[in-house]
Every structure is written in structure tokens, then in C-alpha cells.
Amino acid sequence: MPLRFYNTLTQEVEPFAPLTDNTVRMYTCGPTVYDFAHIGNFRSFVFVDLLRRWLRASGHQLDHVMNITDVDDKIIQNAVALNQSVEEYTAKYTEAFREDCEVLRLETPERLVKATEHIPDMVRAIEKLAETGHTYDSEGSIYFRISTFPGYGKLSHADFSGIRSGARVDVDKYDKDNARDFALWKAPKEGEPFWPAAIGPGRPGWHIECSVMAIKYLGETLDIHAGGVDLVFPHHENEIAQSEALTGKQFARVWLHSEFLMVEGQKMSKSLGNFYTLRNVLERGYAPEAIRYLLASVPYRKQLNFTFDGIKSAATAIDRLRNFKLRLETEKFPEGANEKMTVRIETAVREFVEGMDDDLNTAAALAAIFEYVRDANTAMNSGEFGAANVAGAVDLLNRFDAVFDVIAPTRQSGEMSDSEVDSMIAERAKAKAAKNFALADQIRQQLLDQGIILEDTKAGVRWKRKT
């Protein structure tokens, strides 16, 4: 079976291929930088990262655009309250977002673009929509008239035929029951910052920003548009209306949406006291790769229940993989290949690939890995794993980690590097050879204090970091 995705637009699982050549032109909605991003946001960003990596593992090139929304109502409110410019206010959270992504090992899209750097493009798009009769003005703001776009509702599969024509809304997010004409350009209120423009002073609405930047960099028809399920309506519905009204072409062929994240079985909210930014979770001492693993482990179209026990289980799972990798690297196995394990690795690779190809079914892919690791460990214990079986096992772990990226431990600042550890181990070996056992023990203790555990084996000393 080929790579396939569930397309929100058609409500079907479809085989995937880019429209032209081998490059996937993909747009995903990025953060609004008015605060630190929370773990619900990162569920969606981890999903996009898995999507990127699996598309590449499947032989595709990527041209991926993600926006940074650095102007919106909340940003303006907060910046005005702090007497800062929009730029000053958002710089801090934009930087924080980049740092958080790095900590979670999220790849940087080919283009990370800021809304405020594309205002003239947005103004031109609004002018064109006005010329073609899709807009109207009211009190200095410009609205998109949704009755001029007959396909409105095709993504959220809602029937909007009964909506009151001319009813409009100024906020960017609203209920499905309340479909309204939405703002493309917002007139500034007293004391608010604005951009001067031929269409009048103001600022862009959230929706137009994504349409304009997507089309500018990726062309009129994208292969994939993705985001969290909360964006289906109104944001993505409005993106389709504006974009297709502008170009007369299908805006995106495939729409992918990741489900909500719950915390300890409840909706995450500040009032329930279960609202966590990534930073809040890291401050409790959890390893970033364990958080990444947890967020990746549940297939993206299923709700994910984020629990602290879940992070601990994720850390244990990662440990199993690290220990298995260490065995592969350090143990002496009987020469040649064990035939059963040769067959077994083929099954494992096939099940892993089939799992990921099946709409990124990460649960199935992980099951393939862990069942193999269990069988290989058993075979190693009974001498039925040959030296020639090592390469296949290493290849499987590499395929897995090219997507999940959790095996390498995150180094804390001030932590010893691998080469520093190796040179201390060499010192200890010299001390032992010189029968200076007190010094050898002292070095072992020093390493232990740094979280490095030594094991003396027949094949020599091996070491690992405490997790």
C-alpha cells in the first residue's frame, strides 16, 4: 500500500503524491507569538514534524512554509498595555518559540515567514478581492462577503446556506453556528498601531495572512495544508474562500488536521489549573525527548491524553531503545547471521513502513519497533543473534530515529561531552593498569557524579548516561 492520508476536505483516506515533480508544497499554520506556546500547540507542531520527516523518508523533497503570526488583536492589546511596539513585544515570544522547537527537535521549515513582513502583499490581495466584488467596507474595515463564495463550508462540511447575508464579525475566532463575513483589514481603534495603505490605515485579519503567504511562496495550489483541528473553522474555511476567490483555482489538495490534546483526561485550561507551556513541563525535570515521544506516540487523528505518568512511560520506552542500541554496539555476537533474525528484521521494517504509510499511524510503527526489540533481545540472550544481524538492527533503529528522533539524550548545559567521558575512561584504564585502584575508583565516582554509568564487560568498558 502506498503512502496515504485522511483528507479533511474529501473525508476520505487517499493515496498521496505531489501535483508536480517530486516536491511537496506544504503550508502549516504557525504560532501567534503573544505568549509562550503550550503543549497543545506542540502536539500539532510535533505532528507536522513527523509529517515532514516521513514525507522525506518516502523520497520526497520539501518546500514547507510556516507563518509566524506577529500581529493580531491580543498582540496589539498586550503591546499597547506594556507601552511597547508590536515588534518589540513579539520578538521575545518569537525567539522563545524557536528555542522551544529546537529543544523538541522540530525541524525548521524551508521558510519561516512573518506576517508583518508581508503587509503590502496582503494589501494587494485585498485590493484584488475588492475589484472582483468579494468585499465591502464598513467603518474603515474591509470584510469578505462569504455569500460571494458558493463553496463556503466545504472543508468543515457544514451547511451555511441559511446564514444572514451581511452579518459580520471582527474577531478572528468564532463558532461554527455563527458563520459571518469576516475582516480582511481592520481599522485601528484609538491608540492602536496600524500600517498606512491605499485601502486605508489598518492591519490585516489573521486569515488573509496565511492565504497570501502560502500563495506567494508555494503557488496557487498547495499539495498539503495542515494544522490543528481547531483551525478547520473558521480559519481554514476562510483561507479557502479568500484564496479560491483570488485565483479561481483549488487552494490546497490535501488538508490534514491533528486532534486536540487533553491533560489528565480534561480539556486544558487556565481555570482548571492544568494549563502547561512546554517550559512548565521542562521545569519539572522531564527530558524533552520523552515529551516529544509522548506527543508523537498517539496517531495524530486521535485525541491525545497528556499525563505526567505518560511522560515517565515514554522515558522508559526510550531507555529500552537506548539499551538495545548499546547492546548492538558493544556485545560480541556469534559469527554469521541467524536465519530467523534475518527474516524477523524484514518483517519489522515492513511493519514500521506500513504503519507510517497508513496516515502516519505512529502507534503501529512503534509496535513494530518494540516487538522487534523484544524478539532480538531474547535471541541475543540465547545466542541466536548473529554478528551479521547487527547491521539490519542498526538500520531499523536509524530509520525509526530519522522520524521519531528520541534516542540521542539531550545534553544539559555544563554536561560532559562524549569525548570528555572517553578520555576519563582512558585515564581510569591507565590507573588500573598501574594497579592504582584508588585512583580508578575515584574516576568512576567522578563520572557517576556527572551522571555517567560505567559497566565493565568482557568486551571492555561501556558507559551510558543516567536518564
Ligand SMILES: [Zn+2]
Ligand atoms: Zn493559517
